[in-house]
Every structure is written in structure tokens, then in C-alpha cells.
Amino acid sequence: MEHITRVNDIVKHFRETRLNNLRPASEFFNHRQLSRPADLNQATERISYNTRYFAGNYGILIAMLAVYALITNVWLLFAIGFLFGGFTAINRFVTEPIEIAGSVVTPKGLYMSLFVIGIPLLWFAAPLSTLFWIVGASLFCILFHASLLEPGLESEYSNIQDTV
Template sequence: MEALMRVTDTVRSFRESRLSALRPVSEFFDHHRISKPADMNTATSRISYNTRYFSGNYGVIVGVLAVYALITNPLLLISLGFLIGGFTAINRFAPEPMQVGDHVVTQKSLYTGLFVIGIPLLWFASPVATFFWLVGASSVLILGHASVMEPGIESEYATVGDAV
């Protein structure tokens, strides 16, 4: 019951902190504000402003790309499920040593077996390549969007508030 309360509190705090920063889809995809930056300084200032302003939307994009990467790499999904499920099962069902025939099975030997099977399985699933794909795809999408979106009128007032 306590674990459920913790999960509920975590979801609530995530919703309050991150999802409150979500901007409406109509504002995120406002085609009237799209323009080519005049120079690198303009692009840099747009990226700086838009990554803060649309941080919630960009977080959703990274999350969707991560889910897509897991779905399209079933071996990675299976290996992560095997390792996480193995850790959970060992902690829940085998906290104490068990006698199996003439052998005593300890948590240490179960973890060793989990690693001997799970690490090569994870290695073949290429999580490093998936991670770098996620970083690259997210960077291209986020930096591309942030550099071509002109900041709104509210950005002018944001600099006035900082100067005061």
C-alpha cells in the first residue's frame, strides 16, 4: 500500500512539474511563427529561448522517441524485461538461501545466473546504438524546431523582467 502511495505521489509531482510546462499543440506547431533564422546568433537565441519555453513539449518528444525505440527493438525490450523481472523476482521470492536437493541456492548465485544470461542478451540488443539514435533523433528534432520557431511576444517581456 505504501508503494502505491509513493507511485501516486511521484506521478502527481511529475504532472505538476513537467506536464504543467506543456504548451498547446496549436502554439507548438504555429506555422505563422516559422522562419529561417537570419544568422547563427539569431538561431542560438531562438534555441536558448524555445528550449526553455517548450521544455515540456520537448520532453514528450523524447519520451515518444524512447518508446518507439523500445518497440522497434524487441530484443532490447525482452532483455530489459528479463533483467528487471529477474531482479524483482529474486528480491521478492528468494531473500533467504534455499535448499534445492543437495545444493544451497543463495541470492548471490541467482544474481550471478541472471547476469550470465542477461548481460550477453543485453549486449546483443545494442542499447548503446539505441541510446545514440535517441540522442541524435531528439537533438535534430528539438534543435530544428527551436531554431526555426520565432519567439512569441512574451519573450520581449521576459527580458524586461530580467533587467529589473
């Protein structure tokens, strides 16, 4: 029961800190504010402002790309499910040594068997290439969007608020 309340607290904290910064989709996808930056300096200023302003939206974008990467990499999804499912099953059902076909099997032996099978399966699923794809796709989408979207009027007054 403690784990459930802890997870609820984490989700509540995440919702309060990250999801409060979500901007409406009409503002995030406002095609009227799209323009090519004049130079690298302007692109850098836009990226700096937009990454802070749309941080919650970009977080959702990264999460969606991660879910897409997991769904499309069936081997990785299977390997993660196998390892977490095996770990959960051993924790829940095998708390002390059991006897199977005349031999004693300990939870430690089951964990070793799980990792001997699961780690090569995970290696075969190429999690690092999936991680690098998520990072690369996220960087491309975020930098592309942030550099093309002109900041709103409130960005002109952000420097004044900082100095006061």
C-alpha cells in the same frame, strides 16, 4: 505500500514541475510562425528562447522517441524485461535458500545466474547505440523546431520583466 506512495509522490512532483510547462499543441505546431532564421545569431536566440518556453513539450518528445526506440529494438526490450523480471521474481519468491534436485540454491546464486545470462543478452541488444540514437534524434528534432519557430510577442517583453 511505501513504494507506491513514494512513486505517487514522484509522479505528482513531475506533473507539477514539468507538465505545468506544457504548451498547447496548436502553439507548438503553429506553422504560421515558421520561418528560416536570417543568421546564426538569430537561430541561437530562437533556440535559447524556444527550449525554455517549450521545455515540457520537448520532454514529451524525448519520452516518445525513447518509447519508439524501445519498441523497435525487441532485443533490448527483451533483455531489460528479463533482467527486471528475474530480479523481481528472485526478490519476491526466493527470500532464503531453497533445495532443488538435491542441491541448495541461494538467492545470491540466482542473482549471479541472472546476471551471467542477462548481461551478455543486454550487451547483444546494443543499449548504447539506442541511447545515442535517442540523443541524436532528440537533438535534431529540438534544434530544428526551436530554430525555425519564431518566438511570440511575449519574448519581446521577457527582457523587460527580467530587469524590473
